Amino acid sequence: MSEKVKFEKREDLKQKPDPKNLGFGQYFTDYMLSYDYDSEKGGWHDLKITPYAPIELDPAAQGLHYGQLVFEGLKAYKHNGEVVLFRPDQNFARINQSLDRLEMPQIDEEELLEGLKQLVDVERDWVPEGEGQSLYIRPFVFATEAGLGVHPAHNYKLLIILSPSGSYYGGDSLKPTRIYVEDEYVRAVRGGVGFAKVAGNYAASLLSQSNANEQGYDQVLWLDGVERKYIEEVGSMNIFFVENGKLVTPKLNGSILPGITRKTVIALAKELGYEVEERHISIDELLESYDKGELEEVFGTGTAAVISPVGTLKYEDREITINNNETGPITQRLYDEYTGIQSGKLDDPQGWRVVVPEY
């Protein structure tokens, strides 16, 4: 298992970007991990680290027509010269759930994790060390078979690409965001693919996201597709509410993405002694709670966004300001603990950090 994967060296290395202006997902490193699937050649084959370069796709590649495209997002951090991944096993487990939902072939989670470690080892000079910075890791799988019949494809490609990144929203990652509660468009519905990390879910969100941006909001908060009243998730984050010192977050119901940051924050909060409730939360209940003065803090969680305070919620003709548009104490504490463990500044009793060895 810890055998070295094939390595195709490139001639010239890229110039690294200015660490002060990384942005998110804009720069890519010198290499990527590549893996091919052919149902008639025994499945996955040809795992290799190869120069980051354009891929050739037949114009009839099924992924481009019928959307068999799944992805994951995780991060590597550097601290005291050591490079670590954060809970990568969770991402490889989830990509298998997404693959399963789209009738795409399963991957060997341990084999891919080993391949990822070797890739990140090769690229360790690309892992930025600044506050809020990390190497964003994007595994994705897409159907490459050429043909226009609608059926599960026989050929796929998996790639893992790496992007040194700053905070997702740019600037201070603890600047409270402004959220628009979407009451017209719907992201997902039970029985659909909302729980899976698939390309189509994101395409479906863009119009709503643009409308929100035009009105001066950063992100959209989705309501359920059936009753249009239960809170689901934000565009790129799960959402948490602090009511009377207790954390409340929507229960996973099949149409919400089971966020790994969500899961980790729930575990961390419980460890720190907070009560956490996962349940249905209607938007009306939330506004009532606000009116009674019980809604103390709101924050979102996600790999890209980490833990991000919400300062404003707009629903229909009402706009409410949370905690005076400041980062609340519980949000701040969770952020400090979470990023402390991630980056290696704090202890890691759960073993969430996975060190990337030098091969």
Add this chain to the structure above:
Amino acid sequence: MSEKVKFEKREDLKQKPDPKNLGFGQYFTDYMLSYDYDSEKGGWHDLKITPYAPIELDPAAQGLHYGQLVFEGLKAYKHNGEVVLFRPDQNFARINQSLDRLEMPQIDEEELLEGLKQLVDVERDWVPEGEGQSLYIRPFVFATEAGLGVHPAHNYKLLIILSPSGSYYGGDSLKPTRIYVEDEYVRAVRGGVGFAKVAGNYAASLLSQSNANEQGYDQVLWLDGVERKYIEEVGSMNIFFVENGKLVTPKLNGSILPGITRKTVIALAKELGYEVEERHISIDELLESYDKGELEEVFGTGTAAVISPVGTLKYEDREITINNNETGPITQRLYDEYTGIQSGKLDDPQGWRVVVPEY
């Protein structure tokens, strides 16, 4: 407008496939139409006919990650040496609706239609003439911008590829199909993207389609995502019921694809003197109608499937046989009229056929 588009000649032409074994969407012609979009270079540019060949995509191309991918399907027919398109204006109008829903740039419908005619003219030798055969035309647009932020892309590519094809289901296109009514998974919901021809809708359907195939059914019939009782559409077709001589089909509600064959069949049926009703139809109502002996015929409509009789419907623990598993007289009549007009064997009073000129 009828200026010639740029033409890049290829050295060697492909060998054409055996017309007896075309299948559907398996072979592609020598050329494709290509068009690029760059929001910073004034939009769409560089419309050209170019050799059919693999495309180069950055691994971070947004279409592969966030599913900004829309497509269309239409057909060209050859009759008495003349090549015709069938209602192509409808497809270009619909692709603009799909593009709009995914925040992708609009195309100039007339310009693209003109480009398509020139492409089909170049490839007229590829248009098959056999019974049930046609040149399947696949316009599609995908986001090419490299970057992992979730936002509408600034760069896109539009391609039109051509595939000489036989009937979609293989063999006799009037062999009644077996349909499984899906009661677990959901294709789309109001407020989502069900009305648009976007890649993600098809990816979401594959698991259900495979389950149905394993149980011996050809296709899935979707119910609405909210109440799970109203009939929406079949995987690759809209659906029609004949009750007491009257045609009934689900009303467009935002989650059903507004099929061009559906629209054409409705117009045609009315012209032939049939009553046509577009309304909500619950699965229970349909079964009741069957029990009363009023459900005479069922058929699906779609560009690929044309008009396809349904012989069997399976819902929960019930399986019903329609019209003794034979093509009914109204289905047959509509099929004959529709394919007659398409292929040029019958008159075309509505002007649905568009002749491809020799440039």
